[in-house]
Amino acid sequence: MKKKFNRKVSAVAAGILLVVSAANAGAYEVKRGDTLFEIAESMGVEMSALLEVNPQITNPDVIEVGMKLNAPAGGQSAGGQKAAYEMALKAANAALDKAASVGGEWRDSRWKKSKFVKWKNPQGKTVKGSYVGIAKMAAEAGDYGKAIKLLKVAKFQGEMGYQQAMAQKDAGPLFGASAPKVDESAKLAYEEMLKEVNAAVDKAASVGGEWRDTRWKKSKFVKWVKPDGSTVKGSYVGIAQKAAEAGDYDKAMSLLKTARFQAEMGYQQAMDQKNAKPML
Amino acid sequence: MRKYLSVLLAASVSLGTGSVSADSTKHVDELKDYFMKKFPGVEIESLNDGSYALDESLYMQFENIEEFPPWEDFAAKGEEIYNTPFANGKTFASCFGDDVTKIRAKYPYWNSELKRVVTLEGDINKCLTDNGEKPLKGKRGSLAHVSAYIALQARGQKINVVVPDEPEAIAAYEAGKKFFYTKRGQLNLSCADCHVYQAGMNVRSELLSPVVGQVSHFPVWRRKWELADTKNNDGFGTIQRRYGGCNKQVRAKPFKNQGEEYRNLEYFHTSLSNGLEWNGPAYRK
Amino acid sequence: MTKPVQRIARFISALVISSAVLSSAAMAADDPIAQGKKIAEDRKKGNCLGCHAMGDGVMPGNIGPPLIAMKARYPDKAKLRAQIWDATAANPHTPMPPFGKHGALSDKEIDLITEYVYSL
Numbered sequence: 001m002k003k004k005f006n007r008k009v010s011a012v013a014a015g016i017l018l019v020v021s022a023a024n025a026g027a028y029e030v031k032r033g034d035t036l037f038e039i040a041e042s043m044g045v046e047m048s049a050l051l052e053v054n055p056q057i058t059n060p061d062v063i064e065v066g067m068k069l070n071a072p073a074g075g076q077s078a079g080g081q082k083a084a085y086e087m088a089l090k091a092a093n094a095a096l097d098k099a100a101s102v103g104g105e106w107r108d109s110r111w112k113k114s115k116f117v118k119w120k121n122p123q124g125k126t127v128k129g130s131y132v133g134i135a136k137m138a139a140e141a142g143d144y145g146k147a148i149k150l151l152k153v154a155k156f157q158g159e160m161g162y163q164q165a166m167a168q169k170d171a172g173p174l175f176g177a178s179a180p181k182v183d184e185s186a187k188l189a190y191e192e193m194l195k196e197v198n199a200a201v202d203k204a205a206s207v208g209g210e211w212r213d214t215r216w217k218k219s220k221f222v223k224w225v226k227p228d229g230s231t232v233k234g235s236y237v238g239i240a241q242k243a244a245e246a247g248d249y250d251k252a253m254s255l256l257k258t259a260r261f262q263a264e265m266g267y268q269q270a271m272d273q274k275n276a277k278p279m280l
Numbered sequence: 281m282r283k284y285l286s287v288l289l290a291a292s293v294s295l296g297t298g299s300v301s302a303d304s305t306k307h308v309d310e311l312k313d314y315f316m317k318k319f320p321g322v323e324i325e326s327l328n329d330g331s332y333a334l335d336e337s338l339y340m341q342f343e344n345i346e347e348f349p350p351w352e353d354f355a356a357k358g359e360e361i362y363n364t365p366f367a368n369g370k371t372f373a374s375c376f377g378d379d380v381t382k383i384r385a386k387y388p389y390w391n392s393e394l395k396r397v398v399t400l401e402g403d404i405n406k407c408l409t410d411n412g413e414k415p416l417k418g419k420r421g422s423l424a425h426v427s428a429y430i431a432l433q434a435r436g437q438k439i440n441v442v443v444p445d446e447p448e449a450i451a452a453y454e455a456g457k458k459f460f461y462t463k464r465g466q467l468n469l470s471c472a473d474c475h476v477y478q479a480g481m482n483v484r485s486e487l488l489s490p491v492v493g494q495v496s497h498f499p500v501w502r503r504k505w506e507l508a509d510t511k512n513n514d515g516f517g518t519i520q521r522r523y524g525g526c527n528k529q530v531r532a533k534p535f536k537n538q539g540e541e542y543r544n545l546e547y548f549h550t551s552l553s554n555g556l557e558w559n560g561p562a563y564r565k
Numbered sequence: 566m567t568k569p570v571q572r573i574a575r576f577i578s579a580l581v582i583s584s585a586v587l588s589s590a591a592m593a594a595d596d597p598i599a600q601g602k603k604i605a606e607d608r609k610k611g612n613c614l615g616c617h618a619m620g621d622g623v624m625p626g627n628i629g630p631p632l633i634a635m636k637a638r639y640p641d642k643a644k645l646r647a648q649i650w651d652a653t654a655a656n657p658h659t660p661m662p663p664f665g666k667h668g669a670l671s672d673k674e675i676d677l678i679t680e681y682v683y684s685l
Contacts, residue, residue: 107528108466108531109533164463165462171458173310173461174658176306176307225644227656229639231640468663473660477658482628483626484626
């Protein structure tokens with residue numbers, strides 16, 4: 001039994017060795033963001049062919065930066081790469097046509113007057129153009145890898161431009177009659193609550209019972225991350241007002257509730273000690 | 281879109297025939313209000329001087345330059361072209377009428393037969409081709425010179441773009457309006473971002489001009505274009521030249537010169553200066 | 566050479582090599598901020614001075630808030646990076662370009678800019 005198993009393993013190992021030795025060993029080093037599919041595409045081969053000559057990959061979904069991959073023999077042929085390039089060109093143009101159809105095409109994807117992408121051609125001259133424009137030049141010079149990389153960006157830009165246009169179906173002024181409606185009821189509720197809270201804090205203050213972080217402008221107790229990502233610190237009422245300004249009435253209300261609680265507690269505390277005396 | 285149009289139509293029909301789309305007048309007023317709040321103490325009528333209306337020292341420099349404007353000779357070239365008869369003996373006056381002062385203020389307008397927006401530059405070229413002449417191509421050079429001459433003759437007249445309450449006219453106006461407020465390009469900016477919400481602020485050292493009063497001084501003589509034209513130092517450009525430039529600056533693919541997008545935009549854009557005076561051509565940085 | 570001496574020699578040479586690596590790594594640590602500054606100031610890249618007062622940059626724009634006291638405003642560096650990557654997430658109407666989302670800057674460039682801006 002053991003002998004048979006060993007023979008099978010060695011036969012398989014020998015088979016792998018054969019395949020690998022015929023391939024271009026270590027032809028490609030994995031970079032951040034790479035996927036096996038895209039690497040195969042840029043080599044002009046099927047993913048299965050790529051996996052076949054890279055038995056060290058146990059899980060095709062997990063490849064590591066710096067990993068050296070073998071390229072299938074004949075996989076680097078111009079024929080395979082050219083086909084991959086032509087597919088990428090078609091996909092890029094399709095995505096850009098779609099963006100253009102809704103007026104969302106960007107400047108440097110394929111516009112003939114773009115000068116954004118720079119490339120040193122085989123003659124040593126630096127040429128400038130759009131992503132698709134330079135991709136075509138690179139392909140003509142046989143650098144299909146470069147061409148495919150540029151076409152991927154062009155396709156990405158087409159998709160983004162289309163999304164950008166579609167997300168703004170209702171683009172209009174942010175003021176006047178056409179301004180997006182603010183939730184009036186939430187705003188009114190907040191304004192009512194603010195009045196109540198201020199009255200409660202005033203009441204506590206009137207008996208010297210106001211706490212530090214309820215409303216005092218120098219408090220830094222409450223922290224809040226604004227919609228723009230920056231952090232502000234202040235009192236409960238202070239930050240509630242900032243949140244309301246930014247339209248976050250939920251946050252404002254919750255902070256005001258705490259402020260009211262503190263005001264009530266502070267008032268209670270002061271009143272409970274009307275007859276405070278030393279406890280000697 | 282149709283539902284919106286029929287509602288608008290119903291609303292505007294009650295105003296009687298030959299009436300104006302209600303939204304176009306309302307939106308200008310909204311914007312004027314907006315800028316009155318943004319720039320307290322600045323007269324809305326003075327906004328046809330653009331950024332110069334917002335900064336005293338800039339205005340003084342501008343006034344100095346306009347005393348001996350760098351564009352005078354080129355506007356004179358435009359006058360020459362305008363007065364030169366075509367091969368068939370006719371002149372521009374046969375298209376535009378005898379009174380050259382009455383031309384600028386007509387444009388841009390909605391042509392109900394052709395069902396499209398017609399611009400001044402568009403009709404300059406239409407006059408040429410209708411009379412067997414070659415059109416003046418592009419957005420600069422001779423076309424801008426003729427446009428400059430025509431603009432000069434109309435200085436002081438009030439801008440008054442009318443949007444008739446016809447569905448297609450309203451649609452064209454609305455398309456221009458949407459274009460104006462839509463973020464585009466890799467840099468994700470709309471015309472409104474710079475010229476409404478950030479008007480009066482600085483990009484590096486450039487003061488952003490407000491949209492009210494923006495179209496009044498076109499065709500514009502831009503110092504930047506003057507310097508870039510190493511051959512002729514011709515700084516003139518039409519409004520649609522500037523549209524292309526702005527779109528390129530936010531990394532959006534520019535649209536076709538005198539195509540539907542820019543014509544609709546020019547229609548909407550010009551209406552935002554209704555009530556202000558035509559004051560072209562003028563120098564801008 | 567005897568085996569122990571061999572081992573010591575190997576150890577010493579390894580130490581020398583690694584310290585050489587260390588000192589260049591120590592120099593490289595300053596580099597991200599300097600590199601980030603360069604990309605941030607580049608008109609064709611971050612062009613941050615277009616809208617923000619930033620460090621010693623001249624003639625800055627004033628559309629965005631000045632980039633100072635950044636550690637106090639963004640205690641979490643990741644949140645600062647997120648804002649640079651896509652400012653529209655926090656405010657869809659912002660005039661700040663979504664540098665990462667729209668691929669105007671690479672991930673690496675955004676990392677470096679974040680290092681620089683966070684240091685202001």
